[in-house]
Amino acid sequence: xPHINLDxxxxxxxxxxxxxxxxxxxxxxxxxxxxxxxxxxxxxERELIATHVSYLNDCFYCHTxxxxxxxxxxxxxxxxxxxxxxxYRNAPISEKLKSLITIAASVQKxxxxxxxxxxxxxxxxxxxxxxxxxxxxxxAAFCMFNRYVDGLAAKTPMDLASYDARGRQIAEKGYGxxxxxxxxxxxx
Amino acid sequence: xxxxxxxxxxxxxxxLLEYRKDSGAPIRELTQILLRGExxxxxxERELIATVVSSRNxxxxxxxxxxxxxxxxxxxxxTVEAVKQDIxxxxxxxxxxxxxxxAALVQIxxxxxxxxxxxxAxxxxxxxxxxxxxxxxxALFCLYNRYVDGLATMTPTDxxxxxxxxxxLKQHGYNRLPQGYDHLKTKDNTLKSI
Numbered sequence: 376x377p378h379i380n381l382d383x384x385x386x387x388x389x390x391x392x393x394x395x396x397x398x399x400x401x402x403x404x405x406x407x408x409x410x411x412x413x414x415x416x417x418x419x420e421r422e423l424i425a426t427h428v429s430y431l432n433d434c435f436y437c438h439t440x441x442x443x444x445x446x447x448x449x450x451x452x453x454x455x456x457x458x459x460x461x462x463y464r465n466a467p468i469s470e471k472l473k474s475l476i477t478i479a480a481s482v483q484k485x486x487x488x489x490x491x492x493x494x495x496x497x498x499x500x501x502x503x504x505x506x507x508x509x510x511x512x513x514x515a516a517f518c519m520f521n522r523y524v525d526g527l528a529a530k531t532p533m534d535l536a537s538y539d540a541r542g543r544q545i546a547e548k549g550y551g552x553x554x555x556x557x558x559x560x561x562x563x
Numbered sequence: 564x565x566x567x568x569x570x571x572x573x574x575x576x577x578x579l580l581e582y583r584k585d586s587g588a589p590i591r592e593l594t595q596i597l598l599r600g601e602x603x604x605x606x607x608e609r610e611l612i613a614t615v616v617s618s619r620n621x622x623x624x625x626x627x628x629x630x631x632x633x634x635x636x637x638x639x640x641x642t643v644e645a646v647k648q649d650i651x652x653x654x655x656x657x658x659x660x661x662x663x664x665x666a667a668l669v670q671i672x673x674x675x676x677x678x679x680x681x682x683x684a685x686x687x688x689x690x691x692x693x694x695x696x697x698x699x700x701x702a703l704f705c706l707y708n709r710y711v712d713g714l715a716t717m718t719p720t721d722x723x724x725x726x727x728x729x730x731x732l733k734q735h736g737y738n739r740l741p742q743g744y745d746h747l748k749t750k751d752n753t754l755k756s757i
């Protein structure tokens with residue numbers, strides 16, 4: 376049960392966003408800018424970074440949701456998404472993405488945990504300034520989103536198919552206030 | 564040296580928000596709503612929440628900036644120092660103490676927030692909206708602190724820089740300055756904040 380009375384029964388962050396639509400607006404915009412940007416790393420790669428950080432923060436709602444969205448961009452490859460959660464270094468992803476996830480994993484611990492060596496490694500694998508910037512900010516943003524969701528004990532659905540339905544909705548329509556103001560997607 | 568090229572005259576967070584203005588805009592807007600928008604918590608109280616979280620994340624730039632803003636808004640320097648040392652003995656209301664405790668738990672992890680900490684806040688008179696905003700402010704500063712330190716932005720050491728920044732945060736809040744930041748460029752590369 377959520378720590379506060381949200382006056383709605385929506386899952387995860389959606390219930391919190393609906394409780395306070397004024398703060399929901401800029402959070403939805405930030406998610407769209409960081410996770411649906413087509414410059415540099417792809418939408419799938421951005422969602423994988425978000426999934427890994429949320430997994431490290433042990434936020435079940437967030438890592439399952441963003442994993443489901445990543446899956447939409449990866450032809451339904453759940454095994455790949457799961458390997459990025461738990462063992463990205465041995466996952467069949469590019470060396471560049473591995474080096475960026477390493478940076479994101481440091482950010483999850485603390486901003487100070489990011490080392491010049493990790494940045495050099497990412498550059499050696501072809502990461503641009505903008506990709507390094509976006510990786511750090513995605514990781515930092517999920518340290519916010521994860522704490523928001525778990526810090527208020529948002530509702531965590533245990534019906535895993537519902538995450539696939541929401542992942543499909545996000546892949547198709549993006550983030551924004553529609554995720555709490557329109558009817559929730561139905562599992563197929 | 565920051566990990567990515569940022570404007571030399573814009574240390575800390577400002578250079579990052581200017582580096583990518585499109586992501587900077589919603590971050591600024593969220594902060595303005597949470598720290599300066601309509602609320603039953605004063606702007607000074609909300610700056611204390613931001614300061615406690617930044618201090619525990621050991622983010623020197625954010626801690627100094629929000630300490631300066633809190634000092635100006637609270638019109639004293641003792642409160643913020645006391646809150647950073649020990650929430651329980653600081654000269655703030657019992658309600659704010661319970662909210663600062665929640666913020667300190669959020670700094671560790673969302674999962675660290677206990678039902679007991681929430682109950683204590685409610686018993687001290689905190690509303691659901693106040694608890695919500697406390698958790699979100701604390702979470703937002705976990706973003707800021709990681710953004711600022713994760714890209715190794717420059718941290719000025721001159722206390723006068725932060726006094727000026729505190730004034731700017733009092734006058735303009737977290738909105739981008741209407742004239743931008745070019746007026747802060749100096750010929751001798753000294754740092755101006757206002």
